[in-house]
Amino acid sequence: MKKESKVTPWEVSGKVDYQRLIKEFGLSKIDEKLLKKIEKCTGELHFMLRRGLFFAHRDLDFALEQYEKKNLFLYTGCGPSGPIHIGHAFIWEFVRWLQEKFDLDLWFQFTDDEKFLLNKDKSYKEIQEWMYENMLDIIAIGFNPKKTHFLIDTKHAGLMYPEAIKVAKKINFSMVKSSFGFTNQTNLGMIFFTSVQAVPAFLPCVIKKKKLACLIPHAVDQDPHFRLTRDILPKLGYYKPSSIQALFLPPLTGSEGKMSSSKDMNLLMTDSPKEIERKIKKYAFSGGQKTIEEHRKKGGNPDIDVSYQYLKMFFEPDDDKLKQIYEDYKSGKITTSELKDYLIKKINAYLKKHQERRKEAKKLIDKFIFSE
């Protein structure tokens, strides 16, 4: 990875070199053999697997073995500090697919404590309001209400804090200093927090009084938390959680960093069709040429074109269609403007359905929030 790039749970900046990240974090690449194993369980491969968007893992083989013994659950999460954007939905659409295909319980953590502790300028109330809004989007993604359990770090602290301290007892300041780049100026809540993030990886074992295995689908920036979790859990008598890790959905403006709620240039789940159109047309980084004439002659570069990347990563599941677009854009047969129009249509079709389901989600919240 270039020196200027940075990947931590709280900051992703610069051009991310995923091959280097695999080496640096000590991840395993998802290879053909493993894909075959998944396909054996699910009957099909999600395009995000086929296209290498979920590209790395830890002990996924073990998770699949445990699945066959009906001994596996899923754990993922949301940090509620702003609106949900398509970078979040990208991960969760895959999680939903996993839940459906493997028929698994999913424990969904809301790290409202972390987001409050991290953001100097955000009040507790503001975070709680965002959490409510975020829950609506997550429900609208279509998770199974019977098998999905929302865990809220503050609301469920009665359940989680007694478990978190068991983790915390085994982690010292040196360890979080090197894992997260903490300093003497880091606040006590942030220092403690990784213990809380570890809890859903074994809480279902506590609740169900059974030694279950855990699979965590997540974007690769969360890996430092789960590296620590994996070190600690066997000491508490649990399995190391497995993980399956995704690339970052790039921001509109190009391929450095990741899409973020805190910046203006993102695509929100609540954006109107007009807003999506405006943002894509104005900001989406283009791999096309400066003039149409030049584009027709030289062709565009889909590999750096953000619109093409969004189709590949999220909005065009059809491999044949995607291939055609790739070739047509590369040859100059379709222009950037046409490519953007196609993406806008795709996104707006997706969001239309999402927003309809979102309206219904309010009624379902109580079904999703875990209660003993």
Add this chain to the structure above:
Amino acid sequence: MKKESKVTPWEVSGKVDYQRLIKEFGLSKIDEKLLKKIEKCTGELHFMLRRGLFFAHRDLDFALEQYEKKNLFLYTGCGPSGPIHIGHAFIWEFVRWLQEKFDLDLWFQFTDDEKFLLNKDKSYKEIQEWMYENMLDIIAIGFNPKKTHFLIDTKHAGLMYPEAIKVAKKINFSMVKSSFGFTNQTNLGMIFFTSVQAVPAFLPCVIKKKKLACLIPHAVDQDPHFRLTRDILPKLGYYKPSSIQALFLPPLTGSEGKMSSSKDMNLLMTDSPKEIERKIKKYAFSGGQKTIEEHRKKGGNPDIDVSYQYLKMFFEPDDDKLKQIYEDYKSGKITTSELKDYLIKKINAYLKKHQERRKEAKKLIDKFIFSE
């Protein structure tokens, strides 16, 4: 204070120089004027005040003002990691008196998280068992069940953790490093813990939706926690808690350090009369002379005699009797053995009543544990 002495919430060792502690911690001494103010409220002065055993304070004047406005509550606590000894009861007998005379709500925190996090060799279960035993002793002290609210850090985490993170956001590692002597090897739970200890100082305001003032009676070693708490609470819109601080009850063997549950040589609330007799006779450090003849001639030194100190600090509330004992021991009229017999009789009378009430305490636990 001599170099070798140490006073932190987790360690008290060496000969404690209280005058120096006042200066070092920045405490105020309880003077005649303040004693008069207290007497005005209560109609009488507890002997622990008359004798300077509760010797220092922070903003006690403010607490008394707030008391007159019916705006004050008490907060004290117990760290459950072993049996209750008379060093604990010494503080709590005074707290009970405060509760009764001022007719105040008392929030009683059980820091089971801290004790679990602190003791490498103690399991979570062991701490929970000690907590139950400790509660029986505390109830037996005679607190008002209608006005005493047990807060258990783990059990009430649902209530306390959301408040603790508001404190934690305002304290960084540097601050706890210097306050508590933490290092890079300190575990994350201990680092976070002072935020939890702060919570009962303002939780009643949250529950009752009213800006109340808090008075914390405690042994002086807990002051570093509440110094931090006092810095933070005004930033969250609460009053700085006031405190009234006690000397340490010395261990049986002499005047260095404090009585501790973790050492064998202490006097437990559950000790039998024979056990008390054995311990006092065997261990209680004597200010007497080597032989009876020498003692009759030269007299003893009550100021270093542990039996005398226990009478003064706890078991002889009658000032005239105490004075007589002081003089008689100093003149050699009473021997160490006679002094010890007197103390043993006093302690066993106290413990007999305590142990009777302790048997009844099991039925009362549910009344004491806070529920919303």
